[in-house]
Amino acid sequence: MKHGALAILPLAAGAALYGFAFGLLAAQVGFPWWGIGLMSASVHAGSSQIVAVEQFAGGGALIGAVLAGAALNLRYIGIAASLSGLLSHLPLPKKLLAIHMTGDENWALTMSQRAQNPAIGADFLIGSGLVMILVWTTSTTLGALVGAVLPNLEALGLGFAFTAAFIAMARSLWPGLSKGAPWAAAFASSLMAGSFGLPQAYAIVFGAVIGLAVSYVMRKTRRALA
Amino acid sequence: MSVEHWVLIVALALAAFSIRVLGLFAGDRIRASRHAWMLDELPGLIVVSLVASALAGQNWLVWSAATVALATALVSNHVILTMVLGMASFAALSWFFS
Numbered sequence A: 001m002k003h004g005a006l007a008i009l010p011l012a013a014g015a016a017l018y019g020f021a022f023g024l025l026a027a028q029v030g031f032p033w034w035g036i037g038l039m040s041a042s043v044h045a046g047s048s049q050i051v052a053v054e055q056f057a058g059g060g061a062l063i064g065a066v067l068a069g070a071a072l073n074l075r076y077i078g079i080a081a082s083l084s085g086l087l088s089h090l091p092l093p094k095k096l097l098a099i100h101m102t103g104d105e106n107w108a109l110t111m112s113q114r115a116q117n118p119a120i121g122a123d124f125l126i127g128s129g130l131v132m133i134l135v136w137t138t139s140t141t142l143g144a145l146v147g148a149v150l151p152n153l154e155a156l157g158l159g160f161a162f163t164a165a166f167i168a169m170a171r172s173l174w175p176g177l178s179k180g181a182p183w184a185a186a187f188a189s190s191l192m193a194g195s196f197g198l199p200q201a202y203a204i205v206f207g208a209v210i211g212l213a214v215s216y217v218m219r220k221t222r223r224a225l226a
Numbered sequence B: 001m002s003v004e005h006w007v008l009i010v011a012l013a014l015a016a017f018s019i020r021v022l023g024l025f026a027g028d029r030i031r032a033s034r035h036a037w038m039l040d041e042l043p044g045l046i047v048v049s050l051v052a053s054a055l056a057g058q059n060w061l062v063w064s065a066a067t068v069a070l071a072t073a074l075v076s077n078h079v080i081l082t083m084v085l086g087m088a089s090f091a092a093l094s095w096f097f098s
Helices: A002-007 A009-028 A031-042 A046-058 A062-081 A092-100 A104-116 A122-149 A158-173 A177-195 A198-223 B005-031 B035-055 B062-075 B079-095
Strands: none
Touching: A002 A009, A002 A104, A002 B035, A009 A031, A009 A046, A009 A122, A009 A158, A009 B079, A031 A046, A031 A104, A031 A122, A046 A062, A046 A158, A046 A198, A046 B005, A046 B035, A062 A092, A062 A198, A062 B005, A092 A122, A092 B005, A104 A122, A158 B035, A158 B062, A158 B079, A177 A198, A177 B035, A198 B035, B005 B035, B035 B062, B062 B079
């Protein structure tokens, strides 16, 4: 467990910076520091929390904020599935604790280390996950404490911070040019829907559905040509 | 903190945990189904739709700052740097043209 806790430290430092920035933004849109701490400890999913808080603060429907945040977590189905063998010998409570503490960083580190050394297992995952959730909760709470005492940062461009964060997330999720058409369709249709006055939550769903439809047609066409 | 804040946190926590549990116990079956491709595609499509809906109806200052943020993200692939340069360019443009 100690091995995992130490190995994750460089990645935890990056997450701390990101967490601090998120806490600061969340406090500026009205979340108390302890609410942010509670959210980070119980949700433990950075991008999902950012999306949900932004949608909520923007006056979107509560259900829309939850669904948008949850949809970003769908990748955890694959991540958790890949851990079923690694965690199979653990009792159920420990297994559930382990998957709650699993995030992108400690999962990727555990899998890459395990590929080189098969002895790396659940202890490494839990040790690194423990550090990550502690760092994430602490840094977001600290960010919220600082954000609560700062004046309104709108003049410093804070209103644009969430959009910039989404642009950065999109960059890291970019599937490559060959799969770019569904993204282009999603972007164009969401932009159009928003420009015609559709509320943001619906514009997002509309864009995602159009993107999925384009992807479906592309898959069908590719299969028919093969 | 209002009731809505509490509902958001509890619902998001339940959703996040349920997805992880679902993945642990049924992930292999879900990934083998013919709809599994949607799981891979949906997060990216949601995020790109978020960007578009945030830019819809905005003025050229916001679009210019978004261009700076996109260029930063393309070059650096770094979330904090993208946020800082995006915010700085938005603040500078707003100050200069106001």
